[in-house]
Amino acid sequence: MSTTTTPAAEGAVIGKDGLATLVDLLRARGFTVVGPTVRDGAIVLAELESADQLPYGWGVELEAGHYRLREREDGAAFAHAAGPQSWKTFLHPARVRQWRAERSDGQLVIEEDDTPPPRFAFLGVRPCDLRAIAVQDRVLTGGRHRDPVYQGRRSGAFLVAVECTEPGATCFCASMGTGPAAGPGYDLALTELVDADGHRFWIRSGSPEGADILAALPTSAASEAVCETARQAVASAADRMGRTMPDTDLRRLMAGTLDAPRWDDVASRCLTCGNCTMVCPTCYCTTTEDVTDLTGDHAERWRVWDVCFDLDFSQLHGGPVRPSARSRYRQWLTHKLGTWYDQFGSSGCVGCGRCIVWCPVAIDITEEAAALHDWADRPDGEP
16 A cells, blocks of 8 residues: 655744844844835835835836836735845945055055955845856856955855745746746745735745754744645746746857847847946946045045946957947847856856846847847748
């Protein structure tokens, strides 16, 4: 006679009070807690003093070139897709002072900026952003050219991932293999459930430090029914993605379509404003700026984000290498989806959809990839 067994339940369950305790506990242990909150008509990432600042009851309406807050009928805290910021804002800041110099009595004294970084706890890291952090880890700490600023901010960061149960209309993480379930790299993972059985969170640890924090929270046992409900909610989200990337080898597609007429089409619409790179959670390019006061006795060097859409980005002695919008957009997309593999062994796109939402002319990266795929598959001789 055969028998069936029910898998053992994982993790535990916390309520809203447990989430509040989590924020308080992290702050008590010296972390600067950063999470989503409502500000200026958007859900942004900011320091949280308590869980009361989370965007309970707020969702978002997303489309290409469109972002709006909307009130929800439930009180969910994390039922919103990726907003205008990513965790890159805190790990790889837009502006970092590298050194300052003072001239006094004919002597020049240069001091490096060695201000210790905050010890961050990130609450609400989406699976796509969890992968983005892993991608930036590889770029900024995994090779010969390591970034000490990023490394210092990343080394002490505590990551609380939140799995997606309600994707946005511009999300395509499922087709990139980056969500909606949380992959490796988190310290704690939450799945939010709001239904007839109440408002609760299925919580699991992914590191010794996460297990230590979890042990200090007010939890109840996670029944297999709760675990299965959470898994089904995440699986359902994978089937409701608003966008999808073509199911093809994107690296080969980018390399094989460099002369496609679609590049002219997208260039006619692109403003080369760089919004897509600013909101992208993996773009990492920087430049330097030197500033002085009017006396010339004080100078500073700052590292700031740079964008490959800027003419000066590829400026050499004879002029910019990529003078046209076509060449600059093509550089961005082929690097993001193609040559990133050659450099770092993965795609530079995690399917968050931010570049679609925050493009002022509604250029859609999935639409452009699909158009290139259609062109590559055309019979010989067709335009």
